[in-house]
Amino acid sequence: MLGHQRTPPLRGPGLRAFSGTVLFTSRGLAEYRAMFTLDDADLTGSLLDCCAGAASLVAEASVQGGRAVAVDPFYAQGTATVRDALRDSLRGGQQLIEDHEEQFVWDWYGDRATRDAMRAEAAAVFLEDLSGAPQRYVAAELPRLPFADGAFDLAVCSHLLFTWARRLDCAWHLKALRELARVAREVRVFPLVRAGDGSPTPFLTELLDELGGLGLTAEVVGVEYEFQRGGNQMLRLLPS
Numbered sequence: 001m002l003g004h005q006r007t008p009p010l011r012g013p014g015l016r017a018f019s020g021t022v023l024f025t026s027r028g029l030a031e032y033r034a035m036f037t038l039d040d041a042d043l044t045g046s047l048l049d050c051c052a053g054a055a056s057l058v059a060e061a062s063v064q065g066g067r068a069v070a071v072d073p074f075y076a077q078g079t080a081t082v083r084d085a086l087r088d089s090l091r092g093g094q095q096l097i098e099d100h101e102e103q104f105v106w107d108w109y110g111d112r113a114t115r116d117a118m119r120a121e122a123a124a125v126f127l128e129d130l131s132g133a134p135q136r137y138v139a140a141e142l143p144r145l146p147f148a149d150g151a152f153d154l155a156v157c158s159h160l161l162f163t164w165a166r167r168l169d170c171a172w173h174l175k176a177l178r179e180l181a182r183v184a185r186e187v188r189v190f191p192l193v194r195a196g197d198g199s200p201t202p203f204l205t206e207l208l209d210e211l212g213g214l215g216l217t218a219e220v221v222g223v224e225y226e227f228q229r230g231g232n233q234m235l236r237l238l239p240s
């Protein structure tokens with residue numbers, strides 16, 4: 001499907017950098033709709049979620065008739081490890097919020113119980129789909145993806161690029177964005193602030209200039225979702 005192939009087990013910089021327990025997160029369709037202003041047409045086309053983690057977007061888009069594929073290097077670890085990491089991540093995420101309460105805003109979720117229930121529900125939907133339709137879950141990692149040029153209508157990327165800009169530099173981001181723009185006709189990335197203190201990405205302007213020079217139109221678009229304080233914008237990439 002969509003011209004992808006399995007890749008060998010991954011030991012790239014992304015996986016090494018993100019082996020902590022709170023990072024294999026499970027956002028659901030409602031969160032993805034809000035982070036990326038997705039509409040029904042986006043969900044029924046060919047859709048790539050990279051880095052998908054334990055998000056349920058692909059499972060839920062598939063139910064709606066979309067041809068959706070999830071990419072994450074962690075899938076190479078096998079289902080049992082994924083299940084354990086997810087359980088730890090759900091707990092770790094709650095703890096992280098308790099420890100850094102000032103960094104989060106609750107307008108979108110309303111309260112902690114709603115947020116926790118949404119993450120748990122998305123995790124359950126993801127795990128069921130991972131077992132039932134493993135062909136939708138591809139172990140691969142940016143900045144190289146095992147898909148043909150233009151294989152997808154839309155690629156979305158939540159909480160990897162920009163989020164980890166302390167560890168992944170401007171050159172890496174440029175390579176990753178070029179690769180996403182190679183395999184998809186449109187790319188959306190959220191959020192544009194860094195993990196931790198939510199500070200803006202220092203090299204965003206430089207990166208936008210570089211992308212423009214590569215024949216891509218890059219625009220920063222405000223979205224309705226905000227959880228990490230200041231994280232309420234996405235990057236949208238289209239061919240010029």
Ligand SMILES: C[S@@+](CC[C@H](N)C(=O)[O-])C[C@H]1O[C@@H](n2cnc3c(N)ncnc32)[C@H](O)[C@@H]1O
Pocket residue numbers: 013014015018022023024025026027050051052053054055071072073074140141142143157158159160
């Ligand atoms: C914070 S999670 C986000 C998961 C999901 N997108 C969400 O919003 O809930 C970040 C994910 O990026 C994955 N990851 C790390 N390095 C990567 C890379 N180079 N390419 C693709 N995914 C990567 C991790 O395994 C992890 O599952």
